[in-house]
Amino acid sequence: MKDNPVSDCTVSAVPKLRKRARDPVLMQKVAFALLFLATLLIIVPVGLIIVVIVQKGLPGISWQFLTDIPRQGMRSGGIFPAILGTVYLVGGAIIFALPIGLLSAIYLSEYARGNFLTRLIKLAIVNLAGVPSVVYGLFGLALFVTFFKFGASILSGALTLGIMILPIIITASLEALESVPHSFREASRSLGASKWQTIRYVVLPNSISGIITGTILGLGRAAGETAPILFTVAAFYLPQLPGSIFDQVMALPYHLYVISTQVPNVDEKIRYGTALVLLTMVLFMNLAAVVIRCRFRRKKKW
Amino acid sequence: MVEFVVKDLNIWFGPIHAMKNVNMEIDSRQILSVIGPANSGKTTFLRMLNRLNELNDNFRMKGEVLFAGENIGDMDPETVRKKIGMVFALPLPLPMSIFDNVAYGVKVSGVGSRKRQAEAVEKALRRAYLWDEVKDRLETSAFKLSGGQQQRLCIARTLAVEPSVILFDEPCSGLDPISTAKVEEAMLVLKKDYTIILVTNNVKQAARVGDKTAFFLSSELIEIDNTERIFTAPKDKRTDDYIRGKFG
Numbered sequence: 184m185k186d187n188p189v190s191d192c193t194v195s196a197v198p199k200l201r202k203r204a205r206d207p208v209l210m211q212k213v214a215f216a217l218l219f220l221a222t223l224l225i226i227v228p229v230g231l232i233i234v235v236i237v238q239k240g241l242p243g244i245s246w247q248f249l250t251d252i253p254r255q256g257m258r259s260g261g262i263f264p265a266i267l268g269t270v271y272l273v274g275g276a277i278i279f280a281l282p283i284g285l286l287s288a289i290y291l292s293e294y295a296r297g298n299f300l301t302r303l304i305k306l307a308i309v310n311l312a313g314v315p316s317v318v319y320g321l322f323g324l325a326l327f328v329t330f331f332k333f334g335a336s337i338l339s340g341a342l343t344l345g346i347m348i349l350p351i352i353i354t355a356s357l358e359a360l361e362s363v364p365h366s367f368r369e370a371s372r373s374l375g376a377s378k379w380q381t382i383r384y385v386v387l388p389n390s391i392s393g394i395i396t397g398t399i400l401g402l403g404r405a406a407g408e409t410a411p412i413l414f415t416v417a418a419f420y421l422p423q424l425p426g427s428i429f430d431q432v433m434a435l436p437y438h439l440y441v442i443s444t445q446v447p448n449v450d451e452k453i454r455y456g457t458a459l460v461l462l463t464m465v466l467f468m469n470l471a472a473v474v475i476r477c478r479f480r481r482k483k484k485w
Numbered sequence: 486m487v488e489f490v491v492k493d494l495n496i497w498f499g500p501i502h503a504m505k506n507v508n509m510e511i512d513s514r515q516i517l518s519v520i521g522p523a524n525s526g527k528t529t530f531l532r533m534l535n536r537l538n539e540l541n542d543n544f545r546m547k548g549e550v551l552f553a554g555e556n557i558g559d560m561d562p563e564t565v566r567k568k569i570g571m572v573f574a575l576p577l578p579l580p581m582s583i584f585d586n587v588a589y590g591v592k593v594s595g596v597g598s599r600k601r602q603a604e605a606v607e608k609a610l611r612r613a614y615l616w617d618e619v620k621d622r623l624e625t626s627a628f629k630l631s632g633g634q635q636q637r638l639c640i641a642r643t644l645a646v647e648p649s650v651i652l653f654d655e656p657c658s659g660l661d662p663i664s665t666a667k668v669e670e671a672m673l674v675l676k677k678d679y680t681i682i683l684v685t686n687n688v689k690q691a692a693r694v695g696d697k698t699a700f701f702l703s704s705e706l707i708e709i710d711n712t713e714r715i716f717t718a719p720k721d722k723r724t725d726d727y728i729r730g731k732f733g
Contacts, residue, residue, distance in 0.1 A: 297542070370577045373566055373570070374570070375594060376589070
């Protein structure tokens, strides 16, 4: 036995193994503790942000704050024009981005073959997702404000935001469409349904929850961004409601930036109150996404 | 009467030659059993008949398939699939109610009236021996049915479109013997009105229900003849070996 190099090798390996054999239990505990702590740490910033903003902002919230225009150089009064402006911008962005995003997702998932054009489109989507938001702002300024002469307007801002959330909508929709089993499409086609009928009656009804979820998450993003609306729509101070889509509006994220850094002596209540309203809007959208997903998942029939 | 004439059929999926020089005739209102080991081209052959292979981007085909005298390549694929129905290996209900599953094919061919859909659904479910089991719960999800019921639902769904040919792709591979017997029984009744082509891995099933039997091996048609002849005196030794279980 001693002459056998293999057994020699095992013998020398045994003490090391034994030494390690005691460790795994401890290692397991250490690893678990580390992983758990790291995960726990995630709640801390989220919790702090919410606690601080609610604590400082809640006293500022009143019916008047939500429905009145800003007064005395934004040092008192309400933020209604900014709330409405954000709603308009988000609504406009969705009207523009959802049809284009959904249709291109359907094309990519159902019709496209794996050729050069498809690869190019997918590359474009990835790049679109990676562009910093301030660059979208500059792009919107150049294209919509200047070139198309829409001016700084709801239209320019909504289009800019729409382009920004396109990759979110496309990616989420694509994922939802591709999660529908291929066999369903085959069964539908075997019954004489055309490609479009299959999409309409089988694929879309079974992916709509994912599409809606992705869209709402995109909306939440659009509602909170400052940079893309900075040059394209947002008004510094405009205490009246817009009359058409070619008017400028105030918007919550930009208004928050203005009253926090550009206007001196704004009451803390107003600043944190504005932040609280913005945060609530975005949280509600995300919550809606979660609820919709849960409801459809329960209804899912396979 | 001859339903299908297949002439010099060759099929490729990308670089794979999946069907080599197949020539055959398929009679109407009979059951043709197609047997052969895995990867022998049985399913490819079946899916070619109602042009389902075309859903695969890499599919290429040479040769002619005449269906009732007409080249299926010249026909509209949706029309081909309505006339030539298909039942898959695994029960594959669509994620909707029992009623909607059976009404689906009728609906996509443009019948909007709920009443006419309901008539078609009842007729199809009766023909598939499922009506009595589901008539009180047509609005429940098709996934609530047992495996055997789901497979008969798929048969009913195919029948509702009123095809003249039904393709069965190993319809009993996931079923217990009693459910299998029910499906076979249904096929024997259906052949009075339909041409049936049955791909099966179960040689005994081929012997039980087939009027004719075709044996595929390595993408080639080795032999097609009356079932009795294939099982008693096959011309090719490979057919004999397969039936006796010497390979495959």
